[in-house]
Amino acid sequence: MKLLLIGHPNVGKSVLFNRLTGANVTESNYPGTTVDYTKGYMQIDGEEVELIDVPGTFSLDPKDKAEEVAVKMLKDNEDSIVICVIDSTKIERGLYLALEIIEMGYPVVIALNMWDVAKDKDIEIDLQRLRELLGVPVVPTIAVSGWGVKELVSKIKDAKPRDISKIESKVEGTS
Amino acid sequence: MDENMKDKIGGLYFGVFGIVVFLVGILEIGLGVLNKTVHFGPLIFSGYFMLWRGAILFFAGIFYLLSVKKFSDVHQKAKAMVASIMIWIIAGTQIFSIILDSIIGDGSRWFNTWEGFLSSYAPPYIPSIILLPFTLVVAYYVLSNKDTDEKNEMIE
Amino acid sequence: MECEIDERWKLVDRIAEETVTYGDGKTTLKDAIAELTVKPLTGLPIALAVLYGFWSFFSAFAGFFTDGFFVRLFDNHWLPWLQGVFPGKGSWYYFILVGDPAAGNSFEAFGMLTSGLFVAIGIVLPAITAFYLYLIILEDSGYMPRLAVLIDTLLHKIGLHGFAIVPMILSLGCNVPGVAATRTLQTKKQRFMMITLLAIFIPCGAQLGVIFSLIPEFAGIILLYLLIGFIFFGFILHKVIPGKSPEILIDIPPYRTPSLENVSKKLWVRTKGFFTTAIPFVLLGVGLVNVLYLGGVIDWLAEALGPLLTTWFGVPKETVGPLVAGFLRKDLAVAQLSAIEMTKYQLISSVVLVNLYFPCIATFIMMMKEGSERGVRGVLEILGGSLLVLATVLFIWGGLLHLIWIMMGVA
Numbered sequence: 001m002k003l004l005l006i007g008h009p010n011v012g013k014s015v016l017f018n019r020l021t022g023a024n025v026t027e028s029n030y031p032g033t034t035v036d037y038t039k040g041y042m043q044i045d046g047e048e049v050e051l052i053d054v055p056g057t058f059s060l061d062p063k064d065k066a067e068e069v070a071v072k073m074l075k076d077n078e079d080s081i082v083i084c085v086i087d088s089t090k091i092e093r094g095l096y097l098a099l100e101i102i103e104m105g106y107p108v109v110i111a112l113n114m115w116d117v118a119k120d121k122d123i124e125i126d127l128q129r130l131r132e133l134l135g136v137p138v139v140p141t142i143a144v145s146g147w148g149v150k151e152l153v154s155k156i157k158d159a160k161p162r163d164i165s166k167i168e169s170k171v172e173g174t175s
Numbered sequence: 176m177d178e179n180m181k182d183k184i185g186g187l188y189f190g191v192f193g194i195v196v197f198l199v200g201i202l203e204i205g206l207g208v209l210n211k212t213v214h215f216g217p218l219i220f221s222g223y224f225m226l227w228r229g230a231i232l233f234f235a236g237i238f239y240l241l242s243v244k245k246f247s248d249v250h251q252k253a254k255a256m257v258a259s260i261m262i263w264i265i266a267g268t269q270i271f272s273i274i275l276d277s278i279i280g281d282g283s284r285w286f287n288t289w290e291g292f293l294s295s296y297a298p299p300y301i302p303s304i305i306l307l308p309f310t311l312v313v314a315y316y317v318l319s320n321k322d323t324d325e326k327n328e329m330i331e
Numbered sequence: 332m333e334c335e336i337d338e339r340w341k342l343v344d345r346i347a348e349e350t351v352t353y354g355d356g357k358t359t360l361k362d363a364i365a366e367l368t369v370k371p372l373t374g375l376p377i378a379l380a381v382l383y384g385f386w387s388f389f390s391a392f393a394g395f396f397t398d399g400f401f402v403r404l405f406d407n408h409w410l411p412w413l414q415g416v417f418p419g420k421g422s423w424y425y426f427i428l429v430g431d432p433a434a435g436n437s438f439e440a441f442g443m444l445t446s447g448l449f450v451a452i453g454i455v456l457p458a459i460t461a462f463y464l465y466l467i468i469l470e471d472s473g474y475m476p477r478l479a480v481l482i483d484t485l486l487h488k489i490g491l492h493g494f495a496i497v498p499m500i501l502s503l504g505c506n507v508p509g510v511a512a513t514r515t516l517q518t519k520k521q522r523f524m525m526i527t528l529l530a531i532f533i534p535c536g537a538q539l540g541v542i543f544s545l546i547p548e549f550a551g552i553i554l555l556y557l558l559i560g561f562i563f564f565g566f567i568l569h570k571v572i573p574g575k576s577p578e579i580l581i582d583i584p585p586y587r588t589p590s591l592e593n594v595s596k597k598l599w600v601r602t603k604g605f606f607t608t609a610i611p612f613v614l615l616g617v618g619l620v621n622v623l624y625l626g627g628v629i630d631w632l633a634e635a636l637g638p639l640l641t642t643w644f645g646v647p648k649e650t651v652g653p654l655v656a657g658f659l660r661k662d663l664a665v666a667q668l669s670a671i672e673m674t675k676y677q678l679i680s681s682v683v684l685v686n687l688y689f690p691c692i693a694t695f696i697m698m699m700k701e702g703s704e705r706g707v708r709g710v711l712e713i714l715g716g717s718l719l720v721l722a723t724v725l726f727i728w729g730g731l732l733h734l735i736w737i738m739m740g741v742a
Contacts, residue, residue, distance in 0.1 A: 043518075061336075091351055095343045116366060120250070126350040133346050145369040146480045147583045171345045227383050234376035253363030257377060264384040272391030279399035283407065317360060 002050045002077050003042075003156070006070065006101065007085030008093060009056030012113045014038075016085060016143040017053040020153070037069065044156055052077070058093070060100045074104065081159050082106045083152070088118035088125060088140065098134075099164065107159035108136045111152050115140040133170050135162045178247070185316050186246035189239045189255050192309055196262070197236025199302045203229025219299035228265055228303065235261040252316055259310040265303040361586050365477065374481040381474065385465050386543070392461035393454075393544055401453030405437035410445055427621040439670050447617035450541070450666045451610045456602075458540020459609075463504060463601045464594070471589035471597075475500065480583065498525055502533040504601070506694040507608075509533065510701060520574030524565065526698055527717045530690035531724055532561040537609060537662035542682065545669045549679050556683055560728045568720065608693060609660070616659030620652050620667075629655065643726070645733035645742045646681040647673050657685045659692055676736045683732055687725045 005020075007013045021040030038053040057070035074082075082101050086094025091112070102108050112118075112125065131138045137155035141148035206213060207226030213219070222228075238258035242251045277295030280287045287295070367373040419425045420432050430442030437449035469475045479500070502509025506529055513525045534542070534557065542550050623629045629652050637648035649671050657664030664685045668678065690698065702713035736742030 092343050092347045095346060096339060099339055099342060116362060119362065122353060124352045126352075130346070130350040133349065145366065145477070145583060146483075167346075168342060171342060171349075224383065224386065227379075227386075231376070231380045231383055234379070238373070238376075249360055250363045250366075253360055253367055254373075256360065257364055257367050257373070261377065261380040264380050265387070268384050268387035268391065271388065272394075275391050275395040275399070279395065283403070285400070285403070 001047075002052065002080040004052050004054050004073065004077060004080045004082045004106075005085060006054045006074075006082055006097070007056060007113075008058055008087065008090075008097065011056075011085050011087040011094070012143040013056060013085045014053065016111065016113060016141065016149070017051065019143055019146055019149045021051055037073070042153070044153060052080075057097070059097060060104070074101070074106070080106065081156060082108045083111055083156070084108050085111045085113050088112045088114050089121055089123060091123075091125065099167070102134075102136070102162050102167070103164045105161050107161050109152065109155055109159045110134070110136060110138045111148075112138060112140045113143055115148065116142045116145075134167060135170070136160070181316075181319075182247040185252075185255075185312075186243045188312060189246070190243040192312075193236050193239025193243065193258075195236075196232050196239060196258070196306060199306070200229050200232030200234070200236050203232060203302065205229075214299060217298035217300060218302055218305060220302070222301070228301070231261050231265060232303065232306075235259075252313075255313050256317060259313040262303055262306055262310050265301075266307040269301055269304060365473075365586060368474065368477045369480050369484075371481065371484060374477075378478060378481060381469070381478070388465055389458070389461045389540075389543060390547065392464075393457045393540060396457035397454055397544055401449070401457070402436075405445075405449045405453055406435075409448075410434070410437045410440060413444060423625055426625060427618055430621070438666070441617065441621065441667070443614050443617045443621070446666070447614045447663075450617075450663050451613040454544050454666065455537045455540055455609065455613070455662050456605070458544060459504075459536050459605050460598070460602055462536040462540065463598055466500075466504060467594050467597045467601075468589050471587075471593055473584050473586040476583050498529060499533060502529045502535065503539065504536045505605075506530060506533065506535050506690060507697045510694060510697040513701070518574055520572050522701070523713065523716060524568050524572060526701065526713065527568070527720050528561055528565055530694055530698065530717060531687055531721055532557045532564070534686050535661065535691075537605075537660070538665055538686070541662045541665040541669075545666065546678065546682070549675065549682070553679055553682055553686075556728075556732065557686055560687075560724070564720075564724055564728075612691075612693065613660045613663050616656045616663045619659060620656045623655060624652065643733065644680060644684060644729050645736060646677050646684065647671070649673075650681045650684070653681070654685065654688065657691070658689055661685055661691050674741070676741050680729070680732050680736070684725070684729050687729055688721070690721075 005013055005017055017038065017040065020042045037055055040051050040053070041048055042051050043049070052073065054070045054073050055066040057067040059067070060071050060074070062068040062071050074080075084094070084098045084101055086098065094110075098108060098110055112127075118125065125140075127138055127140065137158045139148055139152040139155050141152055143149065203220060203225050206220045207229050212221035235258040238254045238261075242254035242258070245251055246255075273295060277292050278287055279285075280291065368377050413429055414432055414434075417425060417429050425432070426442070428442050428444050430440035430445050434440035434445070437445045437453070440446050466475075469478070498509045498512040501512050509529050510526055513522045513529075534554070539550075542553065620629065623632075632655070633648040633651040636651055640646050640648050640650060650668060650673075653664040653667035653671070656667055665682055668681050668685065671681075673681070689695070698713055698717065699710050702710035705712075733742060
């Protein structure tokens with residue numbers, strides 16, 4: 001099993017990566033590109049799991065080298081679970097990326113990072129409802145302080161592939 | 176009182192107080208480095224860890240000064256609160272030590288005499304004890320904030 | 332099934348519409364304070380204040396009981412009474428139990444019932460109570476995990492990636508639960524590193540207590556030297572030992588007011604543990620050293636190790652006795668050292684030595700127990716490895732301090 005950490009640039013993805021992995025982090029060049037990515041290891045229930053910090057990307061419709069690598073990485077690691085890191089203050093943009101990944105058939109866990117900043121900006125997110133609609137685990141986190149990281153890890157094994165049409169019908173059904 | 180006005184006064188108050196705390200901090204650091212004891216009215220600057228106390232007041236002063244701008248923001252109030260807590264720690268443990276010292280008698284006497292007990296509480300005091308009452312203003316701002324706080328406990 | 336960009340955005344909008352509302356939430360003061368305590372720029376000054384609070388509370392509390400009551404009780408009442416009524420002055424058992432018949436205070440008598448009881452009850456008990464009380468309040472208020480995050484962030488920066496702070500802080504109370512707490516660490520490498528570093532560098536609460544009570548003026552420099560050693564050798568071990576060290580995840584509870592019931596319950600459990608394990612060991616330690624004195628073993632050791640101690644470590648050979656006692660109880664060793672005549676630099680060196688060399692017997696047993704989960708090989712790995720590291724560190728770090736004194740021209 002492999003884990004891919006995907007998200008927009010500047011959503012605290014690297015901080016979260018540091019909180020999740022320990023030492024033995026290797027930085028390397030993705031084959032055939034000039035884009036660097038980091039790889040580390042973490043433990044889930046005593047099992048060692050590789051975690052790859054995918055370069056920040058806005059969508060899976062690549063517009064630059066880094067995004068190309070991100071897409072390539074997804075394709076090269078088809079059996080991975082994806083942790084999609086979303087900036088809680090810009091949830092729409094993040095959800096778009098998350099939906100794209102869900103559509104590709106990956107099991108996804110969503111980390112709503114910068115939860116504290118969202119609170120500061122008076123943004124309230126109905127977590128329960130979001131989980132219901134998306135059908136994937138959604139965990140609020142504050143990577144800089146480590147808050148919620150443990151819960152995030154405990155939810156990784158709950159990630160399952162989700163059919164996008166189910167999400168659509170859920171959303172339709174309620175509105 | 177008008178909320179806006181209240182926060183303006185708060186900002187002003189902690190601005191002035193912050194400067195005082197900051198200066199006392201520097202004074203204590205200076206005297207601590209020189210290893211000097213100075214009496215000044217009800218104040219005494221002395222002791223082992225004056226340097227340490229000075230450093231804490233120095234930072235507390237900075238925190239107060241940082242809190243002044245847009246004092247209505249809860250993050251700004253938190254800075255003033257933390258600075259006050261830092262002073263409470265110094266003053267609180269010092270008062271604790273004064274209380275314990277007042278109980279013990281000298282020589283072969285187990286407990287202190289009544290006069291000795293009372294005189295233990297006489298000045299001089301370290302600056303943080305004098306600063307203590309002035310920090311309590313922060314409690315007013317925190318308590319008046321409280322009703323909004325309770326509605327918004329962290330989601331567990 | 333794939334959908335088009337527009338459709339996807341529509342879906343996103345619908346979801347956001349239903350789940351996100353703007354303008355209702357508000358950061359509470361608690362959250363804002365919590366944030367300030369973990370950010371290094373504000374967190375470190377706060378930690379400085381908390382640490383000061385610890386020292387100040389500790390010295391007031393321990394001073395009250397030790398100097399205010401126990402010193403008088405033992406020196407003015409217990410010691411003269413015991414010296415008067417105990418039979419067999421000059422005999423071997425008088426020496427072991429009461430010690431020096433002419434001693435004017437319990438501290439320098441060196442008997443099991445005099446120095447032993449005094450150190451255990453008069454000095455260490457108040458110290459350990461004060462220490463645990465403060466520690467428990469920090470734990471229950473929710474500050475401790477935040478301090479852990481803060482220190483962890485800093486350690487990340489100097490290359491000690493994924494380090495366990497909790498066993499370290501526990502070890503400041505007593506190394507035994509500290510070693511036990513390393514079980515939460517994931518890999519063999521982490522456990523080995525942590526156990527070894529703890530046993531070598533982290534002084535326990537009892538030892539800290541004696542240092543703070545008897546030689547407070549040197550406490551800062553001693554602890555700083557040990558801390559630098561911890562970080563330095565931690566860094567080297569991390570590079571040298573093969574294996575992985577994944578990040579340790581900790582729960583961050585919200586700040587809350589500690590409940591009196593919980594604090595007192597925890598305090599009782601921990602000090603009770605101290606009573607049953609520490610006091611017998613302190614008494615045994617004094618007894619053992621006295622027996623070894625009588626048998627001439629200490630003098631023999633002092634002669635044999637003397638050259639090494641004086642030339643390499645720069646401490647007088649009389650420190651052999653306390654160093655032997657330190658195998659049983661390090662607090663006792665520090666107490667005995669402070670009664671030996673030497674320069675303050677030699678005193679600092681010898682207290683550092685007591686810290687670095689062999690872990691006390693309780694920790695030692697605990698280390699064996701930890702290793703035994705993986706059979707004889709595990710025990711050998713932990714003990715062999717730890718002792719090897721220990722010997723290396725002892726010589727380098729102990730010798731370096733002597734070198735520093737020489738260069739300062741004070742040794």
